[in-house]
Amino acid sequence: MSSEAPRLTVVVPVFNEEDVLPLFADRMRPVLDGLQVPYELLAVDDGSRDNTPVVLELLCRRWPQLRVIRLRRNSGHQNALTAGLHRARGEYVASIDVDLQDPPEVIGEMLRLAESARLDVVHGVRADRSTDSPFKRWTAGLYYRLIRRVVGTTVPHNAGDFRMLSRRAVDALTEMPEHLPVYRLLVPWLGLPSGEVTYRREPRAAGRSKYPIAKMVRLALDSVIGFSAAPLRVATWLGVVGIALCAALAVAGGAAYLSGNVVPGWTSLIVAVLFLGALQLLCLGLLGEYVARIFTSLQGRPAYVVAFDSAVDRQKVEEALCRL
Incomplete structure (x- = not known):
């Protein structure tokens, strides 16, 4: 991987996604290559227990811009996202889930809007959720109505963790001492110049959802209790x-x-x-x-513990070999 700081970093939290990772790479790489800007794809392996580390290693060998961070234990989606934001090097940082429900092609539109309008935040807003189940649409609508009533209307409706952040926004987030971050609420709280890009939410490409009802309830509790009395x-x-x-x-x-x-x-x-x-x-x-x-x-315990960073650890190995 080049030592030059990339223009764009894309952070992807990953947990037990061996089935969908090849599909994600086949679709994401042409999109990022087509942007014609230096980039890195930062995959954060959140303590996967299947063959996800093996798949990531194979992808890393033939994709120079792919950087893998492996956490020692499963720390949760938001903490894995925190690890990626803390180690992202790009002037702009996008975050996206690996399940391909959020289309990677929208990242280019987000980047162009952020650069042309000088925005620090571009939210990906789900304008069409027809592919979700009726129960999922109902619970999501209930969640956003509750959050907007409790926290405030600055929270975009139907905006999840698919967004583009400027370096200023990333630095502001990394300075916040949040132990249980909920970025869909933290980012609007910053009050930075922001915009929106709408898209159609697609079906999951492969594998099973990592957000069952219990985690959805936990997210709702963290959202309400962490941001309001x-x-x-x-x-x-x-x-x-x-x-x-x-x-x-x-x-x-x-x-x-x-x-x-x-x-x-x-x-x-x-x-x-x-x-x-x-x-x-x-x-x-x-x-x-x-x-x-x-x-x-x-x-004061850390929210996550990094076990391996392909950009750092491999560079140390190469330096050690050069000294021999």
Whole structure:
């Protein structure tokens, strides 16, 4: 790989994608070669447990611009993206998933828009999601409506992690001490000049999705709790509602005592106890989410650990051989 700093870096988080990687390379390489700019494709192997490292090594041997970073353990999609952003060398840095649902051909349009309009951020916006399942479209719509209401309307609707960033935007992101980053919210928060490019979302080229329902729920929780104190306010309002209901029950109990009807009601008692217990557990759970984030931040552990970087480690080997 050339020591010259590339004009463009494309970051691709990869986890157990041995089936789709050859298809991705066959489609991505002509696109990047056709841009006529120095580039590097930075594949971040997020601790894959299949043959993904082998496939990446074979691709790296015949694709000089392909650079592979391997993490020691699976750190999650957003942390793998963080590793790529931290080590990207390009003046512009694009991020894309390997499943080919986001078309690589849009990268050239993003780069031209960023350069011509002097934008620091170009979001890829999914204007057509007809290839997604109805459940996926419904949950995605619910997620973006929730986020825009809680965080603000600066978050582009239907914009994921397919985007183009300038070097200024990348440097700003790498300086932020985020332990659980959600870049679809962090990037708009920067307030840098931005634009949008729309595209049609395509079906997954091969393999299975690495974002099941559990990870989607986790992303939604990280998005809301990491960027807003609204859940704590919800807990406060639930407490107010609980107090109001308890006061109403107290008034009803006093009225029953004055009227002489003092036979205890088991149903009303158990309903009140269960309701108040559920409120307390919910409020404790919300508080626990914030305390857990404080605890993680105080630990100071790195979000990821790099085991291998083909651009750095191979250069060290070559230098050692030259000294022999």
